[in-house]
Amino acid sequence: MAEHIRIGDVAPRVQYVGDGARTDFTYPFPIFMAEEMEVRIDGIVLGSGYTVSGAGLSDGGTVTLPAAPAIGSTVTLRRRIKVERTTDFQDNGVLRARTLNDELDRMVAALQEQREELSSALRRDPADIGGEMTLPMRSARANRLLGFDSVGDIVVVPRDSGLLTAPFPGAVPHTVEDKLAETLTARDFGATGDGVTDDGPALQAAMNAAAASGKMLTIGEGSFRTQQPLTLPGAAAGLTMRGRIVYAGPGNQPALTIGDGGTTRNANKLHSGIAVTRATTSDWLSEGDIGVVLRNHDASLIEIREITGFTIGLRTLGDERGFEDTTLILGRFVNNKIGLDVHTLTAAAWNTSIRYYGGHFAVGSTVHTDKDRFGIRFSAEPGAYVAHNRHLFDGPNFELNARDIPATGIPFLMEVNSRAVVARAIRMEGCDPIVARHTAGAQDHLYEIAWASQGYAIEIEHTETATRLGGVVKAYHQALPNREATREVASVPSLRAAAIRWNGTETGFEKLACLSTNVSGSPTSLPQFAFPALDSYVLTSRGVILTGGRGLGFVVDTARCKDFALTVDADSPRLVVMAFDASWNLLTDAAGTMVMASGQSLAWNATARWWQGSADMDDAGLTRLQAIRLAPQVATAIIGVARITTDYEVRAMRLHCDPRQAPPLLYGLPDLRIGVRDLIAEQAWDPPSIAAGASAQINVTVAGARPGDFVQAAYSLSTSGCVFLAQIGAQDTVTVTAWNRSGAAVDLNAGTVRVRVVKA
Structure with missing residues (x-):
């Protein structure tokens, strides 16, 4: 005989959280019939489609759903007995125990359901007696x-x-x-945040109300889907988001615009927790497809939590007025072609003096693998203001997944003449080995690499349209001890002391090549441009005055090292650089731009055959300190200064380079005899037998020797009483005399005569 159902002290309701895979859900309370089981998913009652087992059992059973509920959904199972009695006990009939038990079981089950429902109702405490709790009509x-x-x-x-x-x-x-x-919320205007309903009209109504009242708008937890672009007018005090906006509207326009455009100043705003995602990832073809546009903000605090799936994630925009002096806290920028775009719209606008903290700019490994992607771009509309100055980035992370695909992935893209952009403690993961691409006149940028999957071999890429050496990379990852040093290639601390009287009219300088602004003939090779001395240099008590047509420069091997810095103590010097290939052949502008400088443009001078600064190196023009970047094909360079417009005095010159390199300075070579005061030559000689008191002579060719130079001679063997004397009898010729001072004839063995000529 089957056991009769028992109604235990078990609540007639149980809940589960869906995991996306489970379809069977047990219930621990008894039901009499399968129809008495109510199934809800996220509060919605299921009318059919599921099966119930275990009806009539004391320990409950299982509800099986046709498909697994979504992850995070709520599944509720509860007993719902019809409260009715459609049968009576038979008069004067047999009263069976099972019949009584069935009736009593249903009564107990119904009472359990009533207690369950009353437990969630508003009610008085049991100790609270009396009082009026009846609702009015x-x-x-x-x-x-x-x-x-x-x-x-x-x-x-x-x-x-x-x-x-x-x-x-x-x-x-x-x-x-x-x-x-006191507080406006999106739900006050009917927004649901369920991720399905079109909340666009409600959100826009809430934003309009915030502007009309000058209050802060709160968008609470949830996913607020919108099929229309949204605008928060500048009159609103700010925006706080704990949920997110899911944009499902038309492309080629911003999903959310914050602040007024034109000449309006949106000052002292507070926007926090901003999160906007695109319902489907943009095709990255239209730059009008933007997640968030911040217009004309000034002295504001803005927190971006996440922007995902747009061509441009966030654009800070200077319209007819600027975007300035604002702090941005950056969160996640995911699957955007350009994460952050620092932009100006008109010539009257500006975008300057901004602080950025954090920022994770990432693109998925399978997203648009044929398209370039950038973390941060500085840009402007044609004809708009382009001097985006003083932007400070602290700790940005870039994970652009570009190293193994044809497309490019670079953290910074600089399309304007920005200055003083400083990015500290950058992390580069899966990027190209380029921290920034410069396409215009950007300068004074500092990119500090704290970690990079590429190690320390990271550079700034300058395209053909770039007009400035835009900045410097400090790659601390695996290079910090070396990076903190500055390597001096050459130093001439006193031009006056280094001056060499080459002859009666020509002057040279130690370690330096003398340069001419107009070399005669058709020179094509380095030795034809680098002279040991020239005329028209005027020496002073402290240095040398460069007069018309004259210059001075260091000749340096640049086969490996491409980055140099020239410092000069002079009145208003002009930078010049000559470029040569590995065979010392001159490289002209026909091969493209060979040289760039940090603080000014360089132009090709076809007459002098060098790259020449567009302005003097002076403090007033902020051009005193110049860094030079050479093209890869430049194997040797002359880096120095020349007289272009007016005469000026040069007192000291120094050349530095990237401390990772130690390039040789080329002077005093057998085939490049520049910058040396001492001239050395030697010649084999087998002197004849020299009688007592007599002498023998030999002429030694010494290129550059001039009458009036100091000269010395020596012999490679024991001289046995002979004295060797030297004099310059004619240009380039040293006459060496072996004088026998002894009282007997001397026959010296064959040896080598060595000559040293010292310029005064």
Whole structure:
């Protein structure tokens, strides 16, 4: 005989959280028939489609759904017995125990359901006795507020009654209307945040209300889907988001615009938690497809939590007025072609003096693998203001997944003449080995690499349209100890002391090549441009005055090292650089731009055959300190200064380079005899037998020797009483005399005569 069902003390309801895979859900309470099981998913009652097993069993059973509920969804199972009695006990009949048990079981089950429902209802505490808790009639309570009087009884009050007071000393009563109006929320205007409903009209109404009242708008938890672009006018105090906006509207326009355009100044704003995602990832073809546009903000604090799936994630925009002096806290920028775009719209606008903290710019490994992607871009509309100055980035992360695909992935793209952009503690993961691409006149940029999957071999890429050496890379990853040093290639601390009297009219300088602004003939090779000395240099008590047509430069091997810095103590010097290939052949502008400088443009001078600075190196023009970047094909260069417009005095010159390199300075070579005071030559000689008191002579060719130079001679073997004397009898010729001072003839063995000529 089957056991009769038992009704234990078990709540007639159970809940589960979906995991996306589970379809079977057990229930621990008994039901009499399968129809008495109510199934809800996220509060929605399922009418059919599921099966129930275990009806009539004391320990419950299992509900099987046709498909697994979504991850995070709520599955509710509860017993719902019809409260009815459609049968009677038979008069004067047999009263069976099973029949009584069935009736009593249903009564107990119904009481359990009532207790379950009452447990979630508003009710008095068991110790609270007496009082009036009955609601007034509908007509009496319509459009009024439910409250409690001084003894705790229910009472209805007008909506504008000033009965709400904060429980603190000094608090002032407020009406309910005023209290509710202190904060505006999107849900006040009907937004649901369920991710399905089109909340666009409700969100826009809420934003308009925030602007009309000058209040802060809160968009609470949830996913607020919109099929229309949204605008928060500048009159609103700000925006706080705890949920996110899901944009499902038309492309080629911003999903969310914050602030007014034109000449309006949106100052002292607070926007926090901004999160906007695109329902489907953009095709990255239209730059009008933007997640968030911030217009004309000034002295504001803005937090971006996440922007995902747009061509441009966030654009900070200077319109007819600028975007300036604002702090941005950056969160996640995912699957955007350009994460952040620093932009200006007109010539009257500007975008300057901004602080950025954090920022994770990432693109998925399978997203648009044929398209270039950038973390941060500086840009402008044609004809708009382009001097985007003083932007400070702290700790940005770039994970662009570009190293193994044809497309490019670079953290910074600089399309304007920006200055003083400093990015500290950059992390580069899966990027190209280029931290920034410069396409215009950007300069004074500092990119500090804290970590990179590429190691320390990271550079700035300058395209053919770039007109400035845009900045410097400090690659600390695996290179910090070396990076903190500056390597001096050459130093001439006193031009006056280094001056060489080459002959009666020509002057040279130690370590330096003398340069001419107009070399005669058709020179094509380095030795034809680098002279040991020239005329028309005027020496002073401290240096040398460069007069018309004259210059000075260091000749340096640049086969490996391409980055140099020239410092000069002079009145208003002009930078010049000559470029040569590995065979010392001159490289002209026909091969493209061979040289760039940091603080000014360089132009090709076809007459002098060098790259020449567009302005003097002076403090007033902020061009005193110049860094030079050479093209890869430049194997040797002359880096120095020349007289272009007016005569000026040069007192000291120094050349530095990237401390990772130690390039040789080329002077005094057998085939490049420049910058040396001492001239050395030697020649084999087998002197004849020299009688007592007699002498023998030999002429040694010494290129550059001039009458008036100091000269010395020596012999490679023992001289046995002979004295070797030297004099310059003719240009380039040193006459060496072996004088026998002994009292007997001397026959010296064959040896080598060595000559040293010292310029005064």
